[in-house]
Every structure is written in structure tokens, then in C-alpha cells.
Amino acid sequence: MFQAAILLARQYNINIQGQFITGQIVDTAGIEINTIAAACKAMSTSNIVGIVGPKYSSEAPIIAGIGARIGIPVVSQSATDPTLSNRNAYPAFYRTAPSDNAAALAIAQLFLNYNWTSCLIIYQNDAFGNGGATAITNAFLKNGLGIAGTLVFDIATRRLQHNLNDVLTTSPTRIVVLWVNPPYVPSIIQNALDYNLIGPNYLWITSASFDLSNFNQTYYPNLIGLLNLEPTVASVANAPINTTLLNAAFDLWNQYEPETFPGSNNVDDDAFFAFDAAWTLVQSLQKFCSITNNTSFCISLSNATYCFDRYLFNSNTLFDIINNMEFLGVSGHIQFSANTTDRINGCYYVANNIQYSPTGINFVQALSYSDSTGWQRNTFTQLIWPGNTLAPPTSGAKLQGVKLILGLIQSAQYTNIINVTDALGNTTFQLVGYVPDLINLLQTKLGFIPDIRLAPSNQTYNSLVDSVAHGVYDLVVADITVTANRRKKVDFSNSIFDNSVRLVIRTQADIQIDLFSFLKPLSWDLWLLIIGIFIFGSILICIVERVANERLRKKSHYAAYLMIIWYTFGNFMGRDVKLHPKTIAGRLISSAMFFLTLVIIASYTANLASQLTISKSQPFISGIDDIKNGHVPGNRIGLLAGSASLEYYLTEVSGGNPNYYPLHSYAQIYQSLLDDKIDVGFIDTGSAEYMTNDVYCNLTIAGRGFNVGIFAIPMRKGWIYANDLDVALLLLRESGDLDHLYAKWFQYKSCPADSVSTDAIDSRALIGLFMMFGVVCVLSIFIFAWEKLQMTKKLTECIYRIIDSLNKKCHSAREDTTRSSHDSEIRELETVEIEHF
16 A cells, blocks of 8 residues: 555656656564664655654654654554653654554543443563553542553563463453554464463453464364454445545555455455655645746755665654645545544444354454444444354453352351261261351352361351362351451451340240339328328318308217318229318318319329330330340340350440450350340341241340341452452342342241230239239228127027016016916016017
């Protein structure tokens, strides 16, 4: 295409000082010293007035420096190092290919489009590699993306400076950006294929295309989905190009070198940039000569024999022409400025995707990018991702196929051990519970290979966290609470269980029997005051009513006072005793006592109802505030050693004083409660609810939960699979699977249900009142019986007296009358006396 531009200038009769423009092509092999030698030789033997190139960014500073020294423009078709954009540093340099700053922005936009968050950069150790890696890093930081790491490819030894397998397998990202020149790409790709680092679990994005025929067909499935990002021409994004120039250039190429012409659809994009670079020089030189006074000698060079001493006169004019030039080239709109060496606008990229083709595999254009529209899908091509799938990958490391050492510890309902006997009579233990079920769900979603190891039962939770930090386990799946101290040692996953600490106590009696509970609504001094007022009021009424009231006047003093007492008591009880005050003073006193009685009874009734309601089923502590206020001695509080509950107690309750009762398992806490060694146990909510509902029916939970937190899975700091695990846990929570596990293992209840709660007052609450009523009844019966007894005694004495009197009369009659004629009279007399009796 460079040759075509020269020939096309001749075809268009563009000449300088009557001579057609010619050109030379020098291959420097990308070696800087070759670049200097070739440039110096050409300028010493020919009138060089412009340079197209160089190809590589490592050569560009040298050629740009030479151009600035001798005053000739240098226009590169492929040098993309961002540092070359500095016009002050490179006043004679221009380029038609976009800077790597634009490429970095395009890559960042690609990551944002697919929700990728990070990548690893492999770059070569020269200006192109360093500049590209820096540009990508800056673009990622500006867009909230991360660089998980970098790996340098040494172009001198053609080897990576670190082991690719070690770096990638321990990296938290699974997206690799390969920023090296085309000659180095195949060896790096082959190295990755040998370690199985290209394929379903890794996405590679290269900065240069490469020949796929160099790879064995067995690697084709792994290469599927690889992306190649390259600058391209405006027509890819449906922007205008100069088709007239392009067709003329193709015709000349096909005419003069048909054996090298690949066809109009297979021309490399750098060739388009090379044509526009050459055409920029042709156009600028033509205009430069058109504005000089003497067109026959518009190009004037010094006659120095040493190449670096030569100089183009009026070169500033030539540079001004290029800075203000604007035309439509074969790669798109061409325009430069005095502020930067880059083209103004018109940055276009294409993402080629390796896919299966009838002949094997091939690069297929899948995405196109422009700085005005961003990334666009090719409507005629389906984008294929690693693993030959249509689903875009994620940037994080995947647990698929990874073997994990999982630590578990026995804990009621979280991890239970049961014995299983097979048909042959062999007995083995099996792990069941919330945690084993959770592991099964995670394994189904993530595809890891679990190596489950049961920790010793006497191991504390803090030591389990330490085991993860020291690499004994990859993960510990258990009821481990996230705390600040533990976060200093390890990272934690998303929540696997929402937890709080509960206070477990022994079950209390529903009603505490108190014989005098009915007296408690009023204080003892108030009761004494009421009794005093009762007596005083009775005496006062008796005094003012004794003379005026007829009923009282007929009574003795003792009887009158008893009647007044009964009257006063009746007022208190609201009964009509049919004793109406006759005096104004008596009525005033009665009214005052009635009003006082009304208020006292109302207050008594309200307080009695309140106290009876509060007294129903109240534990001896209401929650953690009672513990903080010292209602329970420290040595009666059971705490699990090495637990988050212990940390909370020392920090929030005891002020660091270890005055608690230390225990080493939840089973010991429950047993200590039953044995009355402790009064309160600090236990996590899941275990507390299950044990009090299903196992220990004589234990209960007091108050609400406190120290609210979460159970999570501890992992080593910076564990590369953390994101994959967190996403899976979020999916389990959103789908309700974690709720189902909680219901399965913690909401089962076999303890007898408590009696139905009601507002009715239990009879035991007023047992003292009923007992007092019973005592009064017994006393009344006793008095009644005593009175009857007294009446019976009097009756008996009366009978004895009558009989004795009759006996005396009969005996006297027998002595005075000897005649039998009188017998009938005696009998008649006895009959009369008996009837009288």
C-alpha cells in the first residue's frame, strides 16, 4: 500500500520540482541500531523529505528524533506507544494508527459491557509493552476496574519472567490481556495451552492476530472464544472512507504485484494506515511547493555529507501544513493538530473471535468499536466464548473442578454425626445437618471437589479461624461468627446464617404463689391509713348520729358502735345497710367516706389487674440489660471458650473481667443449666431455638437476641475464588434455599406446646385471697357452732331442771298420799307437767 501511494501520486501527476515522488523500503527487523543505520544511509544517499514508519514503538522515538533534527516529517502507520503523543517531545512525529490510550479505553468499555471487573496483563518489556500496560492500568482505574497482576515477557530471551502456571492459577482473575507484538504471540499462547490455561476457565484478549495453523488440532477446543483486539478502518463502524483512492490503490497493487495481493477483503489494517501515512506526505509536499515562490526549487536540503547534519529548509512551513491538513483517507478521516501527534477523532477497533470454520478454526469479526458509539455487535456473527458457549464468562476465578479442603466441627443441627449400617452390617458415620446440606448445594452450583475433614470436638472457633489463616483448611464451614478480630486474620464470605446471641435459662413457674398478693396493689402504710380512717370515721359518725338517729338511740353503746362499724364497712363495700344519717354532719361524713372509698377501690382494682398480668410467666431476667445491670453474678453465667459470645461479654458486659463460668461446648452449657451450676448461658440463636424446642424442654430463652451478626465461611486473605463463592451464596439466599435449610434443621419442635396464652387470671394468683375467705368462713362456722353449742347447753340444763323438778314433785306426792285412789291424779299431773314442758 506504501508503493501504491507512490504510484498513485505519479498517476495523478503529483511532482516535486518536476520530478515524481519515489520511495525506499528498509527492513530494520525491529532492532534500534538497524533503524539508525538504515535511516542514516538513506539520507546520505538520497534527498529524503519524509519518512513513513517505523512499524514498532521501540523504533519510533529514534526515527522521530532524527526527523526533528533534520526537519522532515515522520508519519508512522503502527507505532502506538502512548508516550509518542507528546507534541513537545516529538515535534516532527505523526501517526495514522490510534494511540494505545484509545485501545485501553476500548478495552475498559468492553469490560464494563460484560460486567468484568479485573484482568491480568502480560506485556513485553519495551516501549510498546510498557506504554500499553500503563495505558490499560490508567483506563481501568478511571473506570473502577482492577488489575489483578502483571507478567513481563522478555523480548531478549523470549521467555516470561515468571512461571505462567503459578501466576495464573493463583490469580483472582481469569481474563488475560496479552500485549505483545505479533512475533511473540504464538510462543506465549502455546505455553498457556501446555498448562491448560486457555479454554473454558480463561478468556484471553490479544493485541495482535496470529497464525492459527501453527497449533495442533487437539488445542482447537481450547482456542475457541479467544479475542483479538486490533485497530481498524472507519468502514467497519459504517463511517466514510475514500473508496476512490482505495480502489485505485488496490488496482495498482494488483497490477504491479498480483502475486502479493491477497484480495480486497484480506488486506491488513496496517496497510490502510500505511497508505494514509504516505498520502499525507504526498499531499503536504504538493501543498508545500504550491505556496513557495520558486516551485522549481521548493525542496531545499543542506549539502552536508553527514546524515545528521542535513536539514530541510523551511521545514516549519511543512509541519504547519500537516498540522492543518484534513482529507478523507482510505482508513477514514485524516486530521492532525499542533497539540498532539495523534489523529483527531476517528479511532476504530475490531474484536476478532476464534470460532470453528469448515477448515478448522479461524478469526471472525464479532465486535466493532468507535470512540463515538462504543462497542457494537456484528449482526451477521454470533460471538462464541471459551468453552464454545454463548454465555459470557465472568472475570473471577472459578471453583469448577477445584479440590477444596473443608473443615467442619460437630455442632448440634449444624453438623451432626450419625452411624449408618449397610446391608452387610458395616457401620460408618455420616455427617448430616445444616452445614453438610449447604456444602451439597454449593457443590452443585460451583462444581468443586470437597475434601471434608472433621475438626476435633475440643477445638475452639478461634483456632478454626487460625487454621484457615495458616493453610490447614481452604475453608471452614461452621457456625462461625464474623468479628473484627477474626477479620484481621482471614476474609469472610457472604452470610450463610443470620445470627444473634440468646440467653438460655431454666424454665420458671408460670405463677409465683404469694398468699398476700391481693394486698400488694396498695402499700402497707396505705392499708394502715385506710384502717385508721375506717375506725376514725366510724367513731365520728357514732358521735354525731347517736342522739339524732332513732335506731342508734335504742341500742346500747356497744351495739350502736357495732352498727356504725357495719354501716362504715357497708359504705366501703358499696352496700346499703339501711342506716341513714339524720344529721347534716353525718351525711357530710358519709359522703366524704363514700367518695374516698370510690377512689380507693378504683385504684386498687387497676393496680391489682396490672400486677396480676405482669406476674404471669415472667422469667427472672428480661434480657441482656439485666445481665449488664448485675442481676446475675458473673460466676453463674456460662460462656463458650473461644467464641464470639465470649468476646462480646468481655467487651460489653464485664469490661474485660473474666468472671464468667468457662465451658467448652454447648452441650456443657445446657447440662450446667440443668445441674444448677449456672443460671444463664450465652448461646447462638439457631442452637438455642432448636435445643429449647426439641431437646431440653425445661430450658427456655429469655429476652430478645443481641450482638446481631452473621455466620460466614472464613477463607485466606485474598483467596482467588472468593467472588465465585459469594455469588453462589447470594443465589442460594435469593432462591430461598437457605431459608429452607433453616426451616428443616432449626424450626422442628417436639417439646410439649405451652398452654394457650390468655388474658384470664390464674386462680393461683389470688390463692391468698381465697385462703383468707376460707379462714373467714371457717371462723364464721366456728362462731356459729359455738353459739349453737351454747344454746344446746342452756337447753340441756333447762331439761335437766324440769326433769329434776318433776322427780321431786312425784316423790313428794307418793309420800303424802298412800291411797291408791290418788294414783290416777298423780299420773294426770305428770301428763300436764310434761305437756307444759
